[in-house]
Amino acid sequence: MTKDEIYQKVAGTLVEALNVDEDEIKKEAKLQGDLGAESIDFLDIVFRLEREFGIKIPRGELFPESIFQGDPDLVQDGMITEKGLKELHERMPYAELGDFDKNPELSHLGDIFTVDLISRYIDYKLNQTTKA
Amino acid sequence: MRWIWIDRFLAYEKGKSATTAKYLSLAEDFLTAHFPGYPVMPAPLILEGMAQTGGILVGDATDFREKVVLAKINKATFTGEAVAGQELVYKVELISLRSEGSIITGEVSADGISIGQAEIQFAHLDNTRAGQMFGETNFVFTGELKRMLAQAHSTAKP
Incomplete structure (x- = not known):
């Protein structure tokens, strides 16, 4: 999966999880500061990313x-x-x-948790899975 | 008073699925106001019944060690109404379980006709930051609820 494909899928996941418009999703958008994520949304994001990308995200790894x-x-x-x-x-x-x-x-x-950071994390995870 | 919206368990598979029933009667307080002359069960209460069914399923999956609370309704669609005299049946499946939360999907039917579906997310308070705020006492699965469940088990039909 290319970095752009990952970004597009992450963006779609965040639109669903945070109930925001697609045009609000930008690479540098902060999940809390710009997209209004609350603590409970982080759990939701983890569930959705696992489902969307078919990966396991251990507790505390992403957040x-x-x-x-x-x-x-x-x-x-x-x-x-x-x-x-x-x-x-x-x-x-x-x-x-x-x-x-x-x-x-x-x-x-x-503030470090941006759309870009989530995409980088997924890219890192998918590469790990390929290497394993 | 406990806020219980389940009258009976019809089927149960630990950690997987639960089916419960709620029998709607005109004697229910909420039907007098919702709405006068047109008694239908409010959709949020239908969701509450589904969440209780799912919450017990999730709680039991970890032997009631966790405080399981409704965190988010990911999706909910209603296509029909539930009126007095009907039997509501909640069919719920546990689709994701991790230490800090879980997700269930459910379908509700009224007298055998599907009237809605939902996906509900629960947080497990002991395994989230909230654990620090809510302390040791498990106020979700209290002795009273566990006693009721034990009674339900003992009176269940073979």
Whole structure:
């Protein structure tokens, strides 16, 4: 599957899950900030992506809840710790976290979850499946 | 008072499917207001009955360790009405189950005629962030509901 095909399918999945118009879906659109996703929608997105792409998404792999939940090892005073950032990078090798690393406020973590990030994740997963 | 919209289990396969019945009577409070002179069961209550059937199916699949709550109605279509005197039957299947949530699909019929379908998503509170807010007590599957289910099991026809 090409990256564009993945993006189109991800876009269609998000239109259904978040009940938004197709023209609201852009690569850089933030799931929470721009598309109005709430926490329960993340679970819905995981279910739909699994169904749409025929993959298994282990708990916490796409949306790392240990960091969202503010595990004290990973988050202190509202900032993600060095250990937390290391974990984010390890868990999300497909993500571009450049800007976030400079000011890793937990309250901004949601902003890294864009339509593009979901597409990159799926591409990464499908490649893993092919390699396996 | 518990908000129970199922009168009977007709068929049950743990972790897979459940069929329940709700018998509609003119004595139901909600029918006097919905609508005066034209008593039909409100569609949201029909969905509630389906969600309860699915919720028990999901809860039992993990031996009632989880607080299973309705998170989202992914789809719902109604093509008919349910009126007093009819038997509503909910046929529900568990289609996805993971630690933090589940999805069921269901069909509801009134006196044997299909009047609606829905897909419902549940969240499992102990396995989501919400677990931190709602504590240890399982307020969804309380002792009262489990006692009722036990009674239903003991009176079920062979």
